[in-house]
Amino acid sequence: MSSNSCFPLMISREHFMPQRFARIKGEGMVFIASLRAAEKAGGVWLAFQDSDGNSAVQANDLVSFAQVSHIDWLSKAQIEVEFKILHWGKVTSNEPGFCSNWVSPTLCANKIDLWPDCSKQKNTAALQNALANINLQYPELQTANFEQSVQSDQVKTLCWRWLELLPLPICTKQRLLKSPSASLCIRYLGFILRQSDRFTHLAR
Incomplete structure (x- = not known):
């Protein structure tokens, strides 16, 4: 991954952190387009959104980079997808953009190592x-x-x-x-x- 990478963007109400797997449920054309874009691009930036609708997608906000592990297209009311959260990223763009190749909103961010010198306290x-x-x-x-x-x-x-x-x-x-x-x-x-x-x- 390059230092400044543009990947599809997905918004989640849960703030998923690296070093774990995460499950997200969703429905609708935007959600499906984002999933297909994530598969095609090899990953997706996950940004957190709170209950007031505020999203961490502005410059210098922190997001998580995730890869799709599995998509259950045949799940019941909503599509279920499992992600592997790999690392952190710092947003470099002023706002999400759009990529016609993926037909999905995109976000540009730098891969970062958060708290690299963290020792046991x-x-x-x-x-x-x-x-x-x-x-x-x-x-x-x-x-x-x-x-x-x-x-x-x-x-x-x-x-x-x-x-x-x-x-x-x-x-x-x-x-x-x-x-x-x-x-x-x-x-x-x-x-x-x-x-x-x-x-x-x-x-x-």
Whole structure:
């Protein structure tokens, strides 16, 4: 992949992070065109959209690059697609464009390595325990192939998983991800847990 790559764009209400598989459901001509474009191009930029309709598609926003693993064209009400989330990208274009070859909106972004020097930190025990409790009480929220045990990426994956689960505003998630290290994210997530009246069990 070149440093500045234009690929088809898909918008998701879930903020999928690298190092995992993700499932998305959708319907309609735009969704189908985006899937076919993703197959043809060899990948797609996934951008997050919050409940207010705000999308992370402006210059310097962070997006995820994903490859299609499987498409269930015969699923029931909606088409189900499985993506493998590979890495992060930083948007370089001012707004999404359009590519006639793929008949789909496109986005230009640079591949980046987020928090490259992230080492294990001592103040993540509360986050680890709360996430373990969530996984036990709500197994449907667990993600397959989530490499939380990888030592060099343990802090990264822990923070990214919490940012997936928590219904934070898109501007907050982007600010935390754009921080030079995971420290700001850890402090912010710890603050949320401490403010929760269910801290000893689960975060809200």
